[in-house]
Amino acid sequence: MVRALELFCGIGGFAAAVRDGNVRLVAAFDQNQEALDVYRHNCPHHEARRVDLERVSAWELTTCAADLWWLSPPCQPYCERGRQRDLDDPRARSLLHLLEIIERLPENRLPHCLALENVAGFKTSGARKRLLEALTTRGYHLQEILLCPTQLGVPSRRPRYYLAASRGAMNPVRAPMGLKPYPLPGYLDFSPTEEYPECLLVSEEILTRFGKGLRILDPDDPLAYTTCFTSGYGRSIINAGSYLQCRGSVRRFSPEEIARLLHFPAGFGFPEGMALRKKWHLVGNSLSIIAVQTMLTAFPDILPGQRQ
Ligand SMILES: C[S@@+](CC[C@H](N)C(=O)[O-])C[C@H]1O[C@@H](n2cnc3c(N)ncnc32)[C@H](O)[C@@H]1O
Numbered sequence: 001m002v003r004a005l006e007l008f009c010g011i012g013g014f015a016a017a018v019r020d021g022n023v024r025l026v027a028a029f030d031q032n033q034e035a036l037d038v039y040r041h042n043c044p045h046h047e048a049r050r051v052d053l054e055r056v057s058a059w060e061l062t063t064c065a066a067d068l069w070w071l072s073p074p075c076q077p078y079c080e081r082g083r084q085r086d087l088d089d090p091r092a093r094s095l096l097h098l099l100e101i102i103e104r105l106p107e108n109r110l111p112h113c114l115a116l117e118n119v120a121g122f123k124t125s126g127a128r129k130r131l132l133e134a135l136t137t138r139g140y141h142l143q144e145i146l147l148c149p150t151q152l153g154v155p156s157r158r159p160r161y162y163l164a165a166s167r168g169a170m171n172p173v174r175a176p177m178g179l180k181p182y183p184l185p186g187y188l189d190f191s192p193t194e195e196y197p198e199c200l201l202v203s204e205e206i207l208t209r210f211g212k213g214l215r216i217l218d219p220d221d222p223l224a225y226t227t228c229f230t231s232g233y234g235r236s237i238i239n240a241g242s243y244l245q246c247r248g249s250v251r252r253f254s255p256e257e258i259a260r261l262l263h264f265p266a267g268f269g270f271p272e273g274m275a276l277r278k279k280w281h282l283v284g285n286s287l288s289i290i291a292v293q294t295m296l297t298a299f300p301d302i303l304p305g306q307r308q
Contacts, residue, residue: 002301005029005066005111007053007073007098011038013287014070015046016264021293021302026064029053034274035282041271053094058101062109068299071098071116072287078121081239087126095127099134110138113299114165117287120146122161131163140165145173145295149261149288153179155187155225156261158288164298173298184217184224187261192254193246199234199276200251202243207250215242216250229258231284234277241284255279263289 001024006014009028018025025043029051030036039048051060053073061069076082077089086092102110114135122128123146135142148159152175164170193200207214214237217224229241234252241258243250253261255276259268262283270279296302 002068002113002299003064003066004068004070005061005064007069007071008094009039009048010035010072011282011286012043012046012048013072013262013264013289014292015039015043016268017287017289017292017296018302019265021296023068023302026066029056034278035285037271038274038282042268054097056097056101058105058109061098061101062105066111068113068115068302069111071095071114073098073116073118075119075122078119078125078127080119080121084121087130092127096130099130102138103134105138110167112167114140114163115295115298116163116165117292117295118161120159120161128161128163135165139167141167141170143170143173143298145298147175147288147291147294149263149291150225151175152290152294153181154261154263154288154290155181155184156228156288157225158228158262158291160288160291162291162295164295166299169300170298171300173295175294181222183222184226185219188219188244188257189254192257193251196254196276200254201246202250202252206237210237213238214250216245217242218245226253226261229253229261229280229284231281233258233284234280255283258283259286262286265289 002022003026004023005026006028009030015025025046028039028046028048031050031052033050036048036050073095074091077086077092132142143164145162146159147162149156215227226242233241243252
C-alpha cells in the first residue's frame with residue numbers, strides 16, 4: 001500500500017480519485033473548516049485536519065511517513081482571469097513554505113513521490129520554476145502533463161496542469177485515444193430544481209441583461225460540453241460556468257451535477273444544511289477525478305481504477 005498525504009485537500013478530490021487504488025490516505029490537511037466538513041462527511045474514517053500550510057512544521061508533514069504527497073495549492077495567483085501576481089500573491093506563500101521544507105528535509109524523510117495540480121496558467125509561472133528547482137535539487141524525476149476532462153470523454157472543460165515527481169521510475173502519462181464521449185444527460189438530475197426551489201432557475205431579468213454572454217447548453221445536443229465551473233458559480237453570472245435549457249426556462253447546474261461532471265463517485269454528498277452557494281464554491285475549487293486518475297498512472301504502484 002502506498003501511504004499518501006493529501007495537502008490542500010478541500011472536499012477530497014484526491015481521496016475520491018484513489019479510493020479504489022493501492023493507497024492508504026494517512027492524513028489530509030486544509031485550513032477551510034467547511035471544506036473539511038464535506039471531506040469528513042464523505043470520508044469519515046480519514047484523518048482530515050485543520051492545518052495552516054503556510055505555517056505547518058516539517059515534523060507534522062513527515063510524522064505520518066507518507067510515500068506520496070499530493071498538493072492542490074490555491075490557483076488564484078496563476079488564474080487567467082485573476083491579477084496573476086504569481087509569487088507576489090500572498091496565497092502562493094503556503095506552496096513556497098512547503099518547498100522550503102522539502103529543500104531542508106533529510107534524505108530519509110523526503111516522500112518518494114509528489115504530485116501537484118493547478119490551473120493551466122501555472123505552467124508559465126515563477127512558482128512552477130521554483131517548484132521544479134526545489135524538486136530537481138532533491139533528486140526527483142519530473143513529468144509535466146496538461147490534461148482536460150474533454151480528452152477523457154467527459155463533456156466538461158477543465159484544463160489543468162499536473163506534475164508527477166518521483167525519486168524512482170515513472171510511467172509516461174498519455175491521454176487515451178479514441179474514447180467514446182460520455183453524453184451530458186448522464187450527468188444531469190431529472191428535477192434538481194425541486195431540491196433547490198427557485199435558486200437554480202435564472203431570472204428573466206438576468207437572461208435579458210446577460211443572455212448573449214451566457215453559455216446555455218441544450219442537453220439534447222450530443223456535442224454539448226460545459227465550460228469550467230469556478231468557485232464563483234452562482235455568484236458571478238458570466239465566465240463562471242455553463243447554464244442549461246430546462247423546460248422552457250434556463251437553469252444553473254446543481255452542485256451535485258457539477259460533482260458528477262468531476263467524476264466524484266456515486267454517494268458523494270454535502271453535509272445537511274450546507275448553503276447552496278457554499279457547495280458551489282467548494283465543488284468549483286475541486287478536481288476532475290478522472291483526470292487525476294489518469295495522471296496518477298505515472299506512479300507504477302498506485303494504478304487507480306481506469307475507465308473501461
Ligand atoms: C484549489 S483548492 C483544492 C481543492 C481540493 N483539491 C478539493 O478536491 O476540493 C485549494 C485549497 O487550499 C486550501 N488552502 C489555501 N490556503 C491554505 C493554507 N494556507 N493552509 C491550508 N489550506 C489552504 C483552500 O481552503 C482550498 O481548499
